[in-house]
Amino acid sequence: MLDTSLELSSTKHDNPNIKKIYGQFKSEISEELEKFHVPGKQNSMRTKQLWNWTFLGGVTEFSEINNMPKELLNQLSKNYTLSRNSIAKEQKSNDGTMKWLIDLESENNSTNNQIETVFIPEEKRGTLCISSQIGCTLNCTFCHTGTQKLVRNLTAAEIVSQLLIAKDRLNDWHKNNPNNVRKITNVVMMGMGEPLYNFEAVKKALQIMTDFDGLALSKRRITLSTSGIVPYIERVGNEIGVSLAVSLHAAKDEIRDILVPINKKYPLRELINACENYPRIKNSSKITFEYVMLKDINDSLEDAKDLIKILSNIPSKINLIPFNPWPGSNYMCSDMKKIREFAKVLLDAGFSSPIRKPRGQDILAACGQLKSETIRLKIKK
Numbered sequence: 001m002l003d004t005s006l007e008l009s010s011t012k013h014d015n016p017n018i019k020k021i022y023g024q025f026k027s028e029i030s031e032e033l034e035k036f037h038v039p040g041k042q043n044s045m046r047t048k049q050l051w052n053w054t055f056l057g058g059v060t061e062f063s064e065i066n067n068m069p070k071e072l073l074n075q076l077s078k079n080y081t082l083s084r085n086s087i088a089k090e091q092k093s094n095d096g097t098m099k100w101l102i103d104l105e106s107e108n109n110s111t112n113n114q115i116e117t118v119f120i121p122e123e124k125r126g127t128l129c130i131s132s133q134i135g136c137t138l139n140c141t142f143c144h145t146g147t148q149k150l151v152r153n154l155t156a157a158e159i160v161s162q163l164l165i166a167k168d169r170l171n172d173w174h175k176n177n178p179n180n181v182r183k184i185t186n187v188v189m190m191g192m193g194e195p196l197y198n199f200e201a202v203k204k205a206l207q208i209m210t211d212f213d214g215l216a217l218s219k220r221r222i223t224l225s226t227s228g229i230v231p232y233i234e235r236v237g238n239e240i241g242v243s244l245a246v247s248l249h250a251a252k253d254e255i256r257d258i259l260v261p262i263n264k265k266y267p268l269r270e271l272i273n274a275c276e277n278y279p280r281i282k283n284s285s286k287i288t289f290e291y292v293m294l295k296d297i298n299d300s301l302e303d304a305k306d307l308i309k310i311l312s313n314i315p316s317k318i319n320l321i322p323f324n325p326w327p328g329s330n331y332m333c334s335d336m337k338k339i340r341e342f343a344k345v346l347l348d349a350g351f352s353s354p355i356r357k358p359r360g361q362d363i364l365a366a367c368g369q370l371k372s373e374t375i376r377l378k379i380k381k
């Protein structure tokens, strides 16, 4: 590990009645301004100014805004804030991956209120992996997060806040970067939690992130990953319109029932059918299938052939993920030779099947390793 953890503290806003500006749609901000008697044209101008300062300027205090009436900003500051959630810890891996442990507000002062957000820099892009829940209900047996009970769903503001925090820490704001060469180019909803069990907040957050007057992230550069909550899959395509990834990990129900237990509720036949009908497929978008390589569990050539069979009608990319062990995990990673053979069978059948390079392993930031620090400390005791 290059840069060991930094303990950081930032302004806390623990008053639950104070709303975050960046968790609001433009229409909601406009309604609020109407309450302050900001009329018609002026209202849309002020809304846009506030939106620009928030999402292009990256301001964290109303006092930094210099082209809006002070009185209006004062009124807004009584009910709204631009401050972020606090960073409890920042870590940087020797491969450049960064991870933030973020404190969220809790009603009863519970300590189980932390999430993790990870930035993975690559040559041509920078991907931010965002969490949607504190903990998870789904208990996928290869996943460290799955061992942490669900505490609660995140709000839309808490989801957007992760992107703003990463932009703050990476100095990735438009004002510092007039040529608009972004460090964060892609967002993946693959952190802690099942995003489709927090559908409305995730939808709102992604709609805010893609709004053209603000962060303007392209929908093609956002991927929502689900373990297979079938009834919501069509809605992701129709209502959010981002790329879809599915945590598949097995091509037979008897294996997937163990690895991804939600499979007992939504078995492979239903999941594959939902993917075949995913609205964005018609626009020639591929669905990404995540497949963690577990020694002697799902890594035989027979498994590869089963995978080809079930995905035959879906434009697919299959990401092969060498298993990232975590303390207490019961699985082992498949041998590299076996993973390459597995990938070749898929490739020969016409599937793009990259083997994912493990990133941020030294700071437990790799896929399936996220878990809040509080829980880890409790386990160590």
Ligand code: SF4
Binding pocket: 136, 137, 138, 139, 140, 143, 144, 145, 146, 147, 191, 192, 193, 194, 227, 247, 368
């Ligand atoms: S893989 Fe995703 S859905 Fe499954 S336990 Fe982990 S965080 Fe939850």
